[in-house]
Amino acid sequence: MPNASARPKNGRRSRRRRREDPARNELVSSSLESAQQCLFNQDYGTAFVHYLLVLNLAPMFKDFAKDSFRFTLFKWTEELDSVGRIQDLFDCYEQALELFPADEVILNSMGEHLFRMGFRDEAAGHFHKALKLRPDYPEARENFYRVANWLVERWHFLMLNDHGRNRKYQQAIQKAVQSGCNTVLDIGTGTGILGMCAKKAGAAEVYACELSKTMYELACEVLAANGMDGSIKILHMKSLEMEVPKDIPHKVSLVVTETVDAGLFGEGIIESLIHAWHHLLLPPQRGENEFQEQSATGRVIPAGATVFGMAVESAEIRRHHRLCVSEVGSLSMSAAGELHSPVSCSSEPDDSMEPYTTERLSRLPGGYKSLTEPFTALDIDFNNVQELEGLSSREVRRIHLPVTQEGELDALAVWFQLHLDEESSLSTGPQEDTCWEQAIYPVHTFFLKPRDELIVEVSCRDAYLRLCSVAVLRDGREIRLDKRLDSQHCENPVSNPNPEAELCSALACLKTDQNQTKDYSMLECSEMALLNNHDYHKSFCSALTKLISQLKVKWQNQERRSGDQLDCSDLFYVLDVSEGFSLLSLIAASRGHVKAYSSVEKKKQQEVLKRLARSNNIPEDHLEFWLNHVEDEQGMLQRPSREKLWSAIILDCVETCGLIRQKLMEKASLASLTYCRVKCISMICIRCLLEEGGSIFPAKIVVHGMLVESDTLLLESAVQGQEPTLGFNIAPFINQFTVPVHVFLDFSTLECRHLSESAELFVLDLMNATANYTDREVKVRATSGGRITAIPFWYHIYLDQDISVSTFSQNSHWKQAAVVLQQPLEVQAGDWVCLTVKLHKSTISMTAHVANAPRPMEQ
Incomplete structure (x- = not known):
């Protein structure tokens, strides 16, 4: 035992002074000088390494070098990002945060990279830390708002404000617990509300799991605030990864969940319940006549669901999934091939396609028309594990639907009734006052008439509910819709007032389809809607024509004043930096005497533009894909050639969601610099962009x-x-x-x-x-x-x-x-x-x- 009474002679030791190390000081000094020289030479990678060495060996330089270090970090990680060295990029940020753990600017910048790479939970954590360090930091606040829309989707608020839904779930859970289900697992707990309902109802043990880190941390806070953090065990993991007794001590008697989306199965409820029945949940009750202790059986809330569907006409749905126009800005679209959205109701699963999208039918612009009565598409019992396991292998079900109103078939709308127990249920129908949207299955557009029968196939081959309209029965003949070409390939196949002519047209399309290979390209729903926006393209066409005419007059006037013959081979140069698929470059090239540069990146979409150029008699060398020649976004806004300036630069200024596009003003500031205004600034001379009289679209x-x-x-x-x-x-x-x-x-x-x-x-x-x-x-x-x-x-x-x-x-x-x-x-x-x-x-x-x-x- 140490001598407790022994004391040092002095109450405080004198601090030993560190000896100066000349070699160390020389290394720090030379590395700092090298860092600054590399930074001047734009050798950001080497500069970053030198700064790391300096700041690790001599932390006293942190305040002095902080701004330069930040700048070097951001420029170097931009380079790493442009060449796909993502792991190296994040390694650099981690090294930077070891040196400056409380630097809100570095935290925010790393969060931006994480968010862009799809790591939304981690990005939110960095934005949140930056805001805690500096609550008035506008960039971090705006980024946090942006990521919050992804992490905590707006339906969380709607569900918590849906008092009827909340009460029904609470009553069903309370009844189950009081009937003997006293051990409970809440799968996908969200805010923790269902697990807390079970505990409040008297459950002896309650467990919960949540995959989202953000929602998991939020649920932990909620449980603590309600005094339940010690009585409900919450796990940050998928239920599919849970094991007994590793994660929970024994199987539970009740699983509660609301892991259902508008299409019922889209959040993986089938897979999670099959796993739960085999690994986490007590066996179900065998039958009504067989005596069994309630505590020894398991059950699920909700107990099951019934899915309903209905054929609808909706111009709003149509224009987001099918090309509805034959011309776009005076360009004939006949050679475009098949263009469609990523949403396809094909009965054959395709990983590149989504089986459905979602809409709130009651808020659909232009409304919708019901073409059939609602029909029952599917019944499912969540308390029958054999039924759950057999869902994907069920035979495809064919349903014949009498057409009740004439109109264009655009989609099958789907909703469901969620049966919480024998007495209580929730409906997501379009007429209900509910927080739910409806699932929308866009289909092959066809004009339906009363006395027609629409044939719909229902399947669940990959645990997704799939509905596909495959045929129409008319006058005893079956017209196959899943084999027909879309409206752009056939002459008036959709709304021919003559039934016989329409039938012949459909059959002709079918025959043609069998003898040709279709060119097709997939566009986002917003890109399809953009193609169908006639006023947008007409306005751009007019503005470009007007600008080119003005510039031609200017050239002719210069020619007359100078007396010199200008080179007639000179072209006007137009750059379109729109996001995604855009025809504006092609519209510009079609004006004549214009060379247009497109920022379309995807090869298949570039092929569409090339086909359209050929079919609209646009010279091949008058269309170029700019991003094939530059490695970063900043490089886009440069001269088209050493001698030339842009006649027009087209900026994509508004995001589809309704916000001004990020960095719009920075791009506009750069693009609007004319040669005479920046020729004396050597750093920007290579980016003197607009010729005199040239224009940015939009101007205002x-x-x-x-x-x-x-x-x-x-x-x-x-x-x-x-x-x-x-x-x-x-x-x-x-x-x-x-x-x-x-x-x-x-x-x-x-x-x-x-x-x-x-x-x-x-x-x-x-x-x-x-x-x-x-x-x-x-x-x-x-x-x-x-x-x-x-x-x-x-x-x-x-x-x-x-x-x-x-x-x-x-x-x-x-x-x-x-x-x-x-x-x-x-x-x-x-x-x-x-x-x-x-x-x-x-x-x-x-x-x-x-x-x-x-x-x-x-x-």
Whole structure:
């Protein structure tokens, strides 16, 4: 035993002074000099290594070198990203964070890389840390809002605000626990609400699992706040990975889950329940007449489901999945081949295709028409493991549906009734007041008539519910829809008023299809809708024609003044940097005397443009794919050649979701620099982009908005009310993920009251970025009294002074967005409401207050 009474002679040892190490100092000094020289030479990789060496050997230089180190890190990781060295990229960030663990800028930048690579949970963690270090850091706040939309989807708020759904689940769980199911597993717990219902009902043991790290951490916080963190064990893992007794001590008597999507099986409920029945759940009750202790049997809530379907006509669905036009901006589309969205209802599974998409039919722009009565597509018993295991091998079921109204067959709409137990159920039908959307199976477009019979096949070959319209029975003849070509390949196959002629046309298409190989290309739903946006392409066509005519006149005037014959081989150069698939470069090339550069990347889509160029008599050398020759995005905005400048640069300025595209203003600032304005700046001379008289399309964006009262937007944005949800304190935790801007909004069908006329909120001048402001105060007069809960906004995109397109037009491929106020604002008719609109980079924020009233916090 040590001598406890022994004490050192001195109460505090003197600190030993570190000896100077000349060799070490020399290494630090030379490495720092080398780092700075490499940085000057744009050798960012070597500079980064030197900075690491310096800062590890001499931490006292951290403050001095911090900004240069950050800059080097960001430039070097950009290079690594461009060549696909992703692991090296993240290694660099980890090394940087070892040196600067509390640097909010580095944390935010790493989060941006993680989010772009699809690591959303990890990205959210980095944005959250950056905000904790610096709550007023706008980049981290905007990034956190963006990732929050992915991690905590808006349906979480809708479900927690759906009091009827919550009560029914609570009652079913309470009844099961009181009948003897006292050990419970909650699969996909989310906020933890179902597990807490089981514990509150008296379950002896409750376990829960959650795959999403964000939701797992949120559920842990919720359990702790409700005093249940010691009585409910929550696991951050898939239920498919759980084992007894490794993860839970024994099998449970009740599984509760709501891992169902609009198509019922899309979240993997079949696979997880089969695994649960074999590994985590007690055997089911054998039969009504066979005595068995309730505690020795297992069961599932929900107990089963019934799936319903209906054939519908909808122009909105059609234009997002099929090409509906024969011309796009004066280009004939006959040579495009088959273009379709990634959503296919084919009975044959295809990994590249989605079996369905989702829509809320009650909010579908333009509405929909029912062409058949609802039919039962499927019944499933979740308490019958043999039935679950046999689902994928079930025979394909054929259903004959009498057509009740004539119209164009565009889709099969699907919903279901979820049977929680023998007495209680939830419906996701289109007429229900529910938080659910419906599953949409786009089909082969065909004009149906009364007395027709539509033949639908239902299968579950890969544990996805698949519905496919395969044929129409008409006058005793069967017209196969799954073998027909789409409308662009046949002469009027969809809506021929003569039934006999239509039948002959369909059969002719079938025969033609058997004798040719189809060229096809897959486009995103938003890209299909863009192709079908006639006004958009017509406006661009007019603006480009006008610009080229003006430039030709300018050239001719120069020729007359100089007396020199200009080279007639000189072309106008147009660059289209639109995101995804775009025909604007081809439209430009079709104007004549134009060489156009497209940013389309996918080889199959490039082939579509080449075919269209040939069929529209556009010279092959007048279309070039710019990204085939540059390695990074910044390289896109360079000269077309050493001598030439761009005549026009087309920027994709608005995202489909309704937000201004990120880095738009930076691109516009670079693109609008003319040669004479930057020729003295050597760093930018290679990017003198527009020729004199050239233009950026669009030249200007005007943001419009309106004051509205909408309970729907409130319910989709945060858990509402002061009362706890089923008695549990959940709202403060889930509402941390409330975002101020609601996206993918259909304002034309939004349930709301208009409290004002539309007003101009903000103007972005892309041709002269120096003329832009960062904030603006606008006064809007309330035309009706009520509560302002949101400010929906949209854009008028001016291609030039006279030609514009709106993101709020009937056939727009864009959605709208809305700022949702944290606190509704009471107004009377005639009140003036002051809106402060701010633009930070590409993010719009707004505050609102009644004139002469106190100003609220920024939204």
